[in-house]
Amino acid sequence: MEILSDAFAWLNDPLNWTGRNGVIALTAAHLQVTLLAVLLAAVVALPAGVWLGHARRGGTLGVVVANTTRALPTLALLTLFASAGLFGNTATVLACAIFAIPPLLTNTVTGLGDVDRDIVDAARGLGMSGRRRLVEIELPLAVPLIAAGVRTAVVQVLATVPLAALVGGTSLGTIVVTGFGTQRYGQVLAGGILVAGLCLVAEGLLAIVQRLLTPRGLRESSRPARGWRRQRSPGVPVAATASSSSNGPAPTR
Amino acid sequence: MRLADTPPNPWFSWDYVQRNHADITEALGQHVSLTLQAVAIALLLALPLAALAHTRPRLAAPVVGAAGVMYTIPSLALFALLAPYTGIGRTTVLIGLVAYALLVLIRNILVGLQGVDPAVTDAARGMGYGRTRMLVQVELPQALPSIVAGVRVATVTTVALVTVGVVVGFGGLGQLMFRGFRSNYHAEIMTATILCLVLALIADLAIVTIARWMMPWSRSRILSDVSA
Numbered sequence: 092m093e094i095l096s097d098a099f100a101w102l103n104d105p106l107n108w109t110g111r112n113g114v115i116a117l118t119a120a121h122l123q124v125t126l127l128a129v130l131l132a133a134v135v136a137l138p139a140g141v142w143l144g145h146a147r148r149g150g151t152l153g154v155v156v157a158n159t160t161r162a163l164p165t166l167a168l169l170t171l172f173a174s175a176g177l178f179g180n181t182a183t184v185l186a187c188a189i190f191a192i193p194p195l196l197t198n199t200v201t202g203l204g205d206v207d208r209d210i211v212d213a214a215r216g217l218g219m220s221g222r223r224r225l226v227e228i229e230l231p232l233a234v235p236l237i238a239a240g241v242r243t244a245v246v247q248v249l250a251t252v253p254l255a256a257l258v259g260g261t262s263l264g265t266i267v268v269t270g271f272g273t274q275r276y277g278q279v280l281a282g283g284i285l286v287a288g289l290c291l292v293a294e295g296l297l298a299i300v301q302r303l304l305t306p307r308g309l310r311e312s313s314r315p316a317r318g319w320r321r322q323r324s325p326g327v328p329v330a331a332t333a334s335s336s337s338n339g340p341a342p343t344r
Numbered sequence: 345m346r347l348a349d350t351p352p353n354p355w356f357s358w359d360y361v362q363r364n365h366a367d368i369t370e371a372l373g374q375h376v377s378l379t380l381q382a383v384a385i386a387l388l389l390a391l392p393l394a395a396l397a398h399t400r401p402r403l404a405a406p407v408v409g410a411a412g413v414m415y416t417i418p419s420l421a422l423f424a425l426l427a428p429y430t431g432i433g434r435t436t437v438l439i440g441l442v443a444y445a446l447l448v449l450i451r452n453i454l455v456g457l458q459g460v461d462p463a464v465t466d467a468a469r470g471m472g473y474g475r476t477r478m479l480v481q482v483e484l485p486q487a488l489p490s491i492v493a494g495v496r497v498a499t500v501t502t503v504a505l506v507t508v509g510v511v512v513g514f515g516g517l518g519q520l521m522f523r524g525f526r527s528n529y530h531a532e533i534m535t536a537t538i539l540c541l542v543l544a545l546i547a548d549l550a551i552v553t554i555a556r557w558m559m560p561w562s563r564s565r566i567l568s569d570v571s572a
Contacts, residue, residue: 162504166508170533
């Protein structure tokens with residue numbers, strides 16, 4: 092328990108908050124790296140995901156690629172980039188951006204690809220062009236999943252940035268890594284609390300944003316679907332996809 | 345220090361692999377055993393938790409919420425929070441890995457259970473299935489595709505995450521990466537990276553193969569989808 096009081100002593104020391112390596116400056120650096128990484132990833136992943144999902148082609152390929160990237164350890168990318176000469180936060184941004192692509196890509200592809208074919212057919216029957224179908228039908232229906240992807244990506248990057256402290260990047264992780272290096276476990280714990288707190292706050296805020304972004308029709312229909320005794324409400328997209336989506340079982344037919 | 349005439353530092357070197365064979369094998373073994381153990385423990389914990397959350401919908405939010413909070417805590421921070429108490433070593437890494445795999449699994453199992461066609465559960469209820477029997481004999485088998493998807497993601501993520509264990513000295517292939525970074529030995533980093541990727545790929549393929557064998561109906565569904 093001594094460590095815990097050490098941690099709070101560290102957090103209570105104003106000197107640890109101000110200055111070039113203070114908590115405030117490190118948090119700012121942390122957020123900046125995160126923002127850059129997610130933006131970079133979104134620029135690559137969102138258009139690609141929209142294209143793949145809309146064409147309903149190569150969806151599996153996209154997911155396989157995303158899965159393989161998931162297998163790539165961040166530490167590997169960080170050490171690779173850092174020893175290739177990209178020191179500091181450039182390596183961090185690049186590595187985290189690559190890490191953020193899978194959730195964005197997969198969620199966009201599945202979000203668009205899982206839109207009920209009947210709905211798309213109906214839109215086609217109404218004479219909608221491919222682009223109009225995409226913008227007015229498929230994207231709004233996919234928004235919850237895409238937003239979830241963005242949220243996952245942001246939180247994942249926020250959680251990954253601290254690792255960069257191992258290869259010389261500056262972020263809140265610096266506190267933890269320095270603490271481990273100097274065997275001050277109070278500081279390690281304090282850094283851990285700060286990093287965890289940042290991620291939890293971000294996750295909470297983004298959950299609210301995701302909810303606000305979700306079209307109202309989808310928002311309401313998702314609620315009864317939570318209980319195990321789901322009722323079918325005709326005409327609501329979520330219930331309609333449940334019968335034909337790829338992970339809905341239905342083995343005997 | 346960078347000199348023009350430094351000895352070559354290639355990214356790929358078979359020579360390195362041959363010379364450090366024992367070292368690499370040891371790191372790989374540590375990596376594999378940590379991954380298998382973590383996923384197995386996580387699955388054993390996740391199945392009852394998800395089933396509980398499913399049968400008692402009121403518990404769903406707290407269970408998923410708690411797992412979500414665990415998942416949101418970054419690996420470095422989690423190891424930092426655990427290390428002072430569980431020590432520098434294998435246990436700390438294992439606890440962290442299980443915590444992360446847990447959320448993926450619970451979420452997927454829950455989604456699978458909730459996605460079961462109500463007509464099927466209605467039929468089972470009409471045939472006099474009790475809650476437990478329905479869960480074990482009807483809902484869980486129906487949720488298998490989703491569960492398998494969860495296990496795949498959990499395994500692949502765990503393979504990558506083991507490397508972070510380097511902060512407490514138990515990072516499997518991560519040890520090689522970090523050592524390579526410290527001594528600026530490119531081949532060491534690259535070899536460990538490639539091994540990580542190959543390991544994840546093999547694990548993923550193995551799970552898919554097992555899943556196909558476990559779920560003959562999904563095979564036939566793929567066929568019928570093609571013919572439709």
